[in-house]
């Protein structure tokens with residue numbers, strides 16, 4: 562459906578006329594308008610609005626990249642209830658813990674050397690004893706083996722812990738990481754920024770104010786980043802909308818976020834396993850609402866690794882313009898939570914998925930320059 566055809570709903574749907582005008586003029590939607598998108602408007606209406614916005618930004622282009630993940634450890638000093646990945650630092654390898662040495666990681670990098678990678682994404686558990694030097698040395702070694710590679714490394718939660726450990730400011734940590742070769746930050750660790758929700762699901766780790774401050778400081782240092790939102794657990798729709806508005810307001814100030822990434826909560830093997838996962842229709846609507854609410858972040862990413870290929874493919878018609886990467890079976894964060902086992906996609910497969918939906922695949926680098 563085209564946006565002009567939505568007029569037929571004007572009589573039935575509250576405020577539709579105003580919402581259409583806001584989307585056309587790229588005016589930020591209010592929380593109340595966001596709630597209408599979630600609760601009152603039929604899915605096809607929200608889809609049409611999101612698709613219009615997507616098309617205005619990117620035409621028929623859908624982005625992908627060639628990347629691998631490095632997850633140096635799943636030992637973690639925290640124990641977020643939604644997390645299936647972490648193990649207590651006291652756990653043994655029989656209990657599923659790993660803690661790579663530099664040599665282990667170098668071996669992984671060497672084995673991917675011929676894949677024309679453009680990005681290495683590094684994130685993992687918050688290690689109890691590794692200090693900032695260890696993390697900077699890791700980045701240096703990555704760059705030595707893969708010269709010119711873009712290193713997207715360490716979530717704000719990991720960075721907050723490094724600052725605490727060293728007794729230095731977030732800015733000092735970021736400067737050290739930048740000096741070592743970190744090019745951008747991933748968006749993880751935001752979960753839901755509401756403090757009460759955060760206390761319930763991720764008590765103990767960096768509060769949302771720290772997450773926001775670290776990204777703001779990074780942007781001021783010209784380190785770009787992404788922003789995630791973990792949805793589908795104990796949060797309300799209002800919490801999601803408030804989260805998007807906070808991210809959007811920071812973007813207004815800094816213009817440093819490249820992509821907004823809604824992450825679906827997966828319920829296998831964690832302390833919230835009693836919560837049912839969201840249905841595909843909810844996921845698609847959530848992508849569309851994200852596209853419309855966070856109107857000032859250019860890219861909306863669907864991690865096929867977490868969503869499954871079919872849903873990720875459908876999300877392209879709900880505002881998504883980026884599917885992320887080839888991955889090469891290098892992440893366990895999502896498979897341990899019940900998503901795809903051994904995730905890997907060839908460039909050919911990614912292109913096919915995109916073309917099958919009548920979009921144009923575009924390989925990108927980490928800051929969305931076409932390659």
Ligand code: SF4
Pocket residue numbers: 637638639640641644645646647685686687718763766
């Ligand atoms: S989400 Fe991150 S910080 Fe929380 S337990 Fe898992 S690895 Fe640790």
